[in-house]
Amino acid sequence: MTGAGTNHSLAPLTGGPQIILVEPQMGENIGMAARAMANFGLSDMRIVNPRDGWPNERAIVTAANAAHVLERAKIYPDLLSAVADLNAVYATTARERGQMKQVFDADAAVQQVHSRIHGGENVGILFGRERTGLNNDEVAMADAIITFPVDPSNASLNLAQAVLLVGYEWFKQAHGTLPFTVEERSPPAKREAVVSFFTWLEQELDTCGFFPAPEKKPAMIRNLRDILLRLSMTEQDVKTLRGATSILRRGPTSTTNKSEILTDNN
Amino acid sequence: MTGAGTNHSLAPLTGGPQIILVEPQMGENIGMAARAMANFGLSDMRIVNPRDGWPNERAIVTAANAAHVLERAKIYPDLLSAVADLNAVYATTARERGQMKQVFDADAAVQQVHSRIHGGENVGILFGRERTGLNNDEVAMADAIITFPVDPSNASLNLAQAVLLVGYEWFKQAHGTLPFTVEERSPPAKREAVVSFFTWLEQELDTCGFFPAPEKKPAMIRNLRDILLRLSMTEQDVKTLRGATSILRRGPTSTTNKSEILTDNN
Numbered sequence: 001m002t003g004a005g006t007n008h009s010l011a012p013l014t015g016g017p018q019i020i021l022v023e024p025q026m027g028e029n030i031g032m033a034a035r036a037m038a039n040f041g042l043s044d045m046r047i048v049n050p051r052d053g054w055p056n057e058r059a060i061v062t063a064a065n066a067a068h069v070l071e072r073a074k075i076y077p078d079l080l081s082a083v084a085d086l087n088a089v090y091a092t093t094a095r096e097r098g099q100m101k102q103v104f105d106a107d108a109a110v111q112q113v114h115s116r117i118h119g120g121e122n123v124g125i126l127f128g129r130e131r132t133g134l135n136n137d138e139v140a141m142a143d144a145i146i147t148f149p150v151d152p153s154n155a156s157l158n159l160a161q162a163v164l165l166v167g168y169e170w171f172k173q174a175h176g177t178l179p180f181t182v183e184e185r186s187p188p189a190k191r192e193a194v195v196s197f198f199t200w201l202e203q204e205l206d207t208c209g210f211f212p213a214p215e216k217k218p219a220m221i222r223n224l225r226d227i228l229l230r231l232s233m234t235e236q237d238v239k240t241l242r243g244a245t246s247i248l249r250r251g252p253t254s255t256t257n258k259s260e261i262l263t264d265n266n
Numbered sequence: 267m268t269g270a271g272t273n274h275s276l277a278p279l280t281g282g283p284q285i286i287l288v289e290p291q292m293g294e295n296i297g298m299a300a301r302a303m304a305n306f307g308l309s310d311m312r313i314v315n316p317r318d319g320w321p322n323e324r325a326i327v328t329a330a331n332a333a334h335v336l337e338r339a340k341i342y343p344d345l346l347s348a349v350a351d352l353n354a355v356y357a358t359t360a361r362e363r364g365q366m367k368q369v370f371d372a373d374a375a376v377q378q379v380h381s382r383i384h385g386g387e388n389v390g391i392l393f394g395r396e397r398t399g400l401n402n403d404e405v406a407m408a409d410a411i412i413t414f415p416v417d418p419s420n421a422s423l424n425l426a427q428a429v430l431l432v433g434y435e436w437f438k439q440a441h442g443t444l445p446f447t448v449e450e451r452s453p454p455a456k457r458e459a460v461v462s463f464f465t466w467l468e469q470e471l472d473t474c475g476f477f478p479a480p481e482k483k484p485a486m487i488r489n490l491r492d493i494l495l496r497l498s499m500t501e502q503d504v505k506t507l508r509g510a511t512s513i514l515r516r517g518p519t520s521t522t523n524k525s526e527i528l529t530d531n532n
Contacts, residue, residue, distance in 0.1 A: 005359075005361035005416075005418075005421035005422070006418070006421040006422050007418045007419060010419035011419060012419045035420075036427070038417065038419075038420035039417060039421070040415075040416060040417060041417040066420060093271075094271030094272075095446065096446035100452075100502075100503075103446065103447050107438075147444055147445055147446065148434070148444075148445075149434075149441065149444050149445070150271075150305045150445060151279045151306060151437070151441075152271070152276055153273060153274070153277060154278060154301075154304035154305050154331055155271035155272040155273070155305070155445055156271070156272050156305070157305060161302070161305075164427055164430065165430075168431055168434075171416065171417070172371075172415055175415065178413050178414075178415050179360065179361070179362075179413055179414075179421055180361065180362035180413065186366075234366060236366075237366070
């Protein structure tokens with residue numbers, strides 16, 4: 001993947017849940033989490049008691065194009081002050097905590113989060129320290145748990161990856177558009193053009209002796225049309241295929257060189 | 267997040283599409299891609315012409331618990347040999363290529379991939395070089411394009427993140443189970459127990475003068491029951507709340523100390 005798809009003239013999207021990093025240890029992970037947020041239109045990071053203080057040079061370097069997320073980030077001395085103004089809090093965790101909370105996958109949780117935010121609530125999602133995650137008292141501060149479907153033999157997601165998955169589900173839910181879809185260079189061919197091509201092709205094939213016996217011809221034609229119809233040809237496709245088969249049929253001529261044949265079809 | 271949820275006694279899941287890294291540049295990214303695959307039960311990595319040769323020490327160090335993915339990885343000199351035995355190929359890209367291919371998000375693409383693999387096909391997904399992605403000839407080798415819904419002002423996902431998102435959708439589609447769900451410590455309370463608690467509580471509140479006037483009592487009781495019913499109490503919840511309110515009602519006694527009160531409810 002590459003940054004070539006980025007449009008730097010657009011302002012970053014804002015909104016979404018508060019992404020709350022609880023006592024993150026490494027600046028690189030804070031920076032990567034900021035990048036993951038920016039990829040998916042999340043703008044609000046809160047950081048509880050970052051181990052290496054704030055601002056953090058390693059976080060800024062790693063965040064790169066997502067520096068605006070770090071600039072807006074709010075720092076809190078403890079979890080309670082970081083969630084004080086929130087209406088709902090979700091805790092991400094990779095393991096069971098013996099707490100009678102509802103457990104959601106990121107998809108279902110983000111649907112709820114989106115609906116609450118749409119209803120005017122301020123919602124936060126907690127992400128624990130790299131090494132040990134959230135402790136049980138921190139999980140107890142949340143209304144519900146978010147966990148990720150993973151291979152239990154390899155359940156460890158790093159901090160930025162967990163933020164990335166929540167962000168990905170958020171963008172699908174809140175914005176949902178792909179950066180591009182198929183380029184509509186040419187409209188789908190009308191059936192008339194397709195059948196005209198088929199008829200011509202079948203006649204040429206007949207001329208060249210493609211059909212071994214007259215009684216086999218109808219079935220062979222049906223088979224050929226089946227194959228070509230699977231292409232769902234555009235107008236341009238029909239022209240390209242007709243040009244290519246036409247030139248094959250003609251074969252090389254004394255006045256034709258290779259580059260002219262190619263040019264004819266591009 | 268933390269590795270504490272990992273069960274090292276389980277064998278890693280295998281199967282899924284071939285994850286094909288085309289000319290990856292940094293060993294760290296190959297290692298992180300292997301980790302992302304292992305998180306989501308993908309076992310088969312193919313690498314086309316890795317810039318720094320193979321094996322790659324940085325990849326092994328970064329892969330950590332996903333070393334088995336690197337050990338199984340197959341190395342190819344060019345893309346054609348890497349896809350030669352595949353029935354279907356998808357190309358991931360962040361930008362439009364002017365090619366008339368269908369474009370899917372990871373969710374829709376992985377549904378197709380899963381269905382093809384279930385039908386016995388061997389399917390590959392191409393991921394391009396870190397800096398420049400796949401070139402147009404490489405994209406042309408694919409049946410369809412996978413792209414990710416991202417904020418267009420921050421469209422750059424790194425290699426391992428793109429693999430992570432495909433893996434995440436694969437696991438949801440192919441395995442789908444969360445590592446844990448809510449712990450069922452106590453069954454949901456029967457309505458009889460809930461109403462018995464309400465009746466007792468309302469009587470005690472009446473005794474203490476909670477209801478200012480008899481005509482207001484029914485509405486206040488309904489309101490109180492509304493609030494408490496929202497808890498969807500378990501049997502244990504009813505016992506805990508009844509114990510706590512009961513002790514509040516009694517107040518401190520000369521023979522009771524704080525630790526006994528707490529013990530009574532745990």
